[in-house]
Amino acid sequence: MLPTPYVKCDYSKVYEPSEDSFLLLDALEEDKQYLQQKFQNQLAVVCELGPGSGIVTTFLMQNEIPIKNSLYFAVDINPWALETTLDTAKRNSCEKYFMDPVRSSLCSSFRNNEIDLLVFNPPYVPAEEVPLIPKSKEYIDEWLDLALLGGKDGMDVTQIVLDNLNQTLSTKGIAYILFCARNKPEEVVKLMKKKYNWDSKLIVHRKAGWEVLSVYRFYKDI
């Protein structure tokens, strides 16, 4: 098993690493060899959406996933998450890796077709709607809601990312996205193939409480 980052932060402000976060780590560990082969001898541009505590990005750095020569970007709307991600990276002695947090709505501020590896633990909990962005950094509870609630079927935010994969990812690009059963992932991946020709593979799944979580890899074999 690969080492897991040490995380210590204020969970009233950022999402506390939970079953879903750890499942995502397991998926990336499972695919470590695959990713290494895919990106060897080149630069890999990695982008994590919604890093929260920073556990996933830090895990990627400390285990040199996908490859040693990677640039890491941690993208969140929550300003607390960005500061915490920097802090978590430091606590785990990852300053020697290239990582920058960027405050942005999903990938809208990234040049098209430049991201090689996208990782996303989305707000996947079904809710009436996706909350609006809090008006102040100090409205702490509202930022946490934003990390959880995903609108209808819990898919509102994930669907935006999926619909933009062709613009976001490089020609070799790969995405790892977490779903809960109520997101109906089997239907989602079928539609991704049909609409955009993205292949997908279920990498890991696990029962967490009364929720079944899964991580899919989206890729194109070229």
Add this chain to the structure above:
Amino acid sequence: MKFLTTNFLKCSVRTCDTSNDSFPLQYDGSKCELVQDESIELNPEFLLNILDRVDWDAVLSVAADLGNTTLPPNKPVFSSTSVDELNEDEQAVLRDLHVLLVQTNIVEGEMKCKNCGHIYYIKNSIPNLLLPPHLA
């Protein structure tokens, strides 16, 4: 944020995507505060991989915004892809590029889209490219 990150960030306004002016952003040299951070050591192979990938014109443009006009007009080419076979001049070029691209941090600053004019800010080293609701 590190200088190299400027090579990946564009204006967030969706309608600017069709314009060549939404990348790179234009950095306001008089308002950008730069700090050298040496925590990432020079790794020549990493740097060669980076150079392979970067948009050199964008590097030139941002460097000029920040007052550095000493870069060569064309992306440097190296005699070998194997680090050990590079000559001393080439090693020196890599060292300089490492200082610029990886070790130079913009800790405070502002930048604007050359297409729509929207201004973005960098605070405590973190760039904020979130749009106000009426533009999002």
